[in-house]
Amino acid sequence: MAAAKMLDDIDEKFCQCCVCFEQYKKPRQLQCLHRYCTECLEKMIDTNPHDFKCPLCQEKIDVPNNGVEGFKSDFYMNEILDYIKVKKSLKEDQSLTCGDCSKQTKSSAYCFKCIGFLCEDCHTYHLSRKSLQEHRPHILSLEDIEAKNITLEKLSILKEAPRCQTHPQNQSQLCCKSCANRPICLTCTYGEHRNHEMYDVTELAKSEREKLKRQLKALDEWKDRVYETLSQIKKTKDEIFTNAANYLDESTEKYNETKSSLESSQRNIQRKIKVEEQTVTRKLEENVRHTDMEMARDIEQIRKKYEKIKSNHHTDATKKSNALKTRSKQAQADANAKRKQLALELQKVRTEIESEKREKLLNWKKFSSKINSTVRKFENVTNTAENVLSSQDDWTAAHNIEVICQATEPLIQEMKRDYSSVAKLAIYVGKQQEKGHLCSTEATVVHIDGIKAAGLYINSVACTWNGRIVISGGTSDKKNYISLMDKTGIIVSSKLGTHFNSILFSPGCYCALVNRLKIAVACQEDGIALFGISDGSYLNKHLGDFIRGWSRSKLRVACIATDSVSNSIILGIYNNRNLYVLDESLNNKHTIRLQAIKRGQPI
Ligand SMILES: [Zn+2]
Ligand SMILES: [Zn+2]
Ligand SMILES: [Zn+2]
Ligand SMILES: [Zn+2]
Ligand SMILES: [Zn+2]
Ligand SMILES: [Zn+2]
Structure with missing residues (x-):
């Protein structure tokens, strides 16, 4: 439990309604534990009579059957507001009229029973008269306010029990459990609350505090896990990006390797074709030389015959040479087609990675907003619970803890939610199936x-x-x-x-x-x-x-x-x-x- 909070340390914003942006007026607490002025809530109910969304957390709030009265008065906030009111009056000198004798002299105390300042004389009178004995525990010395050492605990002792809603002339003495722990007076026990389950406020406050502590303990069991998931989800986003980049790098490298092996095999083919072409030319030259020699030996006799043979050699060589050219062209075209296909495949992989990344980011967003909302709720519940527990005021405990406990149950379920797939979010599977690889053989590519x-x-x-x-x-x-x-x-x-x-x-x-x-x-x-x-x-x-x-x-x-x-x-x-x-x-x-x-x- 946090150390006792000095009321003067409380931030002004903490007491500000986020609908009207003014200090809370008659604040009431919703199921989500956010609080608003009664008047602001009435306006919301006017436009949405059955349910509305909490402006702070967007949770759906069902409007109780009896309207705004069904939302619990926020006793905790009321205490703080009362103190702020006294402090404010102290600052503005003109309000310091003594509530007892109406003298305009310097006041020295505030009586929470009379709800007014007391001049020095009336203060002494208050302390000495037996008839005013009941007021004594409710007198706040102004020196204490100036010293700024009032805690919530001290304030709750100074303040009176709340008034009965049905009989505002009476102070509440009991809490009716059948009516959502509402404070009631003794007259009520004969009237509308007859036969209801009624408790002494101290007794009820004690059991409510125990209940809340148990709930907080249950929440705490899941705390580490939820915060771990939160940090995991932050890490996962980076991983989504780095893994996509790595995946693309790998694919590009693979593409480049295949491309260069294709090119080297292409160079081999062209070299071999060239060698064969040279052989053909050399052979042709040899044949021509040989024929010429023979022709010289017997020119006149068989010149025509050799001429014919020579021409046959030419035709043959042209045919072979043409065939080789066709093969060369074909091989070039094959290689081009394959290069194109490879580039297309790489493009496909790139598109797939991108779309997978988009999908992952969408899922990540869903996870992230879920876990963040759980953490916000957890922090809201635990802060509210700690505040109420630190106030030590029985009426606050008896009246307001119930709502906090009701908010805890669904929150525990939410915190137990399975987040194991968060870690897997950044893993890329890839839809592209492995294709058959190109294999180069001695003669061609299959x-x-x-x-x-x-x-x-x-x-x-x-x-x-x-x-x-x-x-x-x-x-x-x-x-x-x-x-x-x-x-x-x-x-x-x-x-x-x-x-x-x-x-x-x-x-x-x-x-x-x-x-x-x-x-x-x-x-x-x-x-x-x-x-x-x-x-x-x-x-x-x-x-x-x-x-x-x-x-x-x-x-x-x-x-x-x-x-x-x-x-x-x-x-x-x-x-x-x-x-x-x-x-x-x-x-x-x-x-x-x-x-x-x-x-x-x-x-
Ligand atoms: Zn308001
Ligand atoms: Zn809310
Ligand atoms: Zn006086
Ligand atoms: Zn008094
Ligand atoms: Zn009453
Ligand atoms: Zn009742």
Whole structure:
């Protein structure tokens, strides 16, 4: 608890209504713990009779059934205002008329029971007369005001109990718990509050203070977490920016790397083409020289024949040279297209980062405004609670703590809110999927996307003894195929099957190399075949010929492997424990039956 507050230390602004910008007049406290003048509240209710937004915190405030009277009088603020009033009168000399004898002499005290200043004579009289004994605890010496050492605690002892609202001639003696802890007089206990739950103010104040302290303790448990989140959210904003910049840097670097590797491979191609071109020219010169020599030996006899040969060499060289030029142009065009595509991809990444950043900042704003509003509420509740507790006035405690406790419950729920995703806010995921990379080979550049564009999908791949590649799978128009291509991806030979469901091929055919000449191809439905690498020949058999009880609906080929030593082919089948071993002519040499494996038994 803070040290006792000197009333003279209280800031003037603290006592100012933020609707009329004047000192509070009959202040009342709302559910959000903000306070306004009764008159200002009445104006707000006039325009919004059911509910309105608190001008300070924008919280929705429901108007009580009995209107402005339903909002609690702010006893705490009233005490401070009373003190300010006395102090102000003291400053303005003319108000210092003695309230007792109306003499215009220097006053020396203020009586909170008479609500007026006392001259020195009346002050002494007040202190000595037995009939005025009741006034004694309520006399404030003006010396104390001048010394500026009045605390709220002292003031609450000086002040009288509040007046009963129903019987303003009476002082309140009890608090009615059934009527929101309203102070009432003894007369009330026979009237409208008959049979209500009534408490002695000291007793009620004590239990209300205990209740508030418990609530504050509950709030305190969540305090660190909320402030941590607040600092986390501030940090997150910076991270959103730095991570975006890093992400863009990485993408740019990757782009530059790919671009430079493309350019160096392009330079290689051009250099090789140039060398080949020089070779062609040199060869042409040699040929011409050689022909000239021969021509010289037998000019007259066969001149015409050699002339013709010479011209053939020229034509041939021109053709080759033209072909090389076309290749050079093509390679240049490929490289340009790829460079353009790369730049487009980088642009796309950049746009995505930007939009992700915008989205993150939006979410950040939401989080930030939530946590800031929670912190503002927390500070408002704890400050108000500390003020009320420090006042020591039983009437304030009994009457006003209830509202503070009501504000605490939802606040605790708010403080418990899950903020774990704040930390993840600054992480960039990126929507751009990794694309197939460019690969450069000796002769040209192969782009895997290009094969897809030709309408093929690859299901199985194998390699021949001389480095050629075998692929098998399906085409986009639902035909099976097996293709042999060179290292650069150019198809050398191909066999296209009929539509799916045929015996020859079916979706998901598997291939494996048998020897230098043959590739075994198996399809899931019913076929097993040998594909000739050099001649494109094709020999096929039905699996049903040697697998007993073969049924297309129940059994399917699962995998295929070859043994290059014995040139045999091994087939694995779904829903079947056998391995079928075939020879080079697709005859079933023998079958290996695997032992049954029981569930849970180690293999
Ligand atoms: Zn006001
Ligand atoms: Zn408010
Ligand atoms: Zn007097
Ligand atoms: Zn008096
Ligand atoms: Zn009363
Ligand atoms: Zn009552």
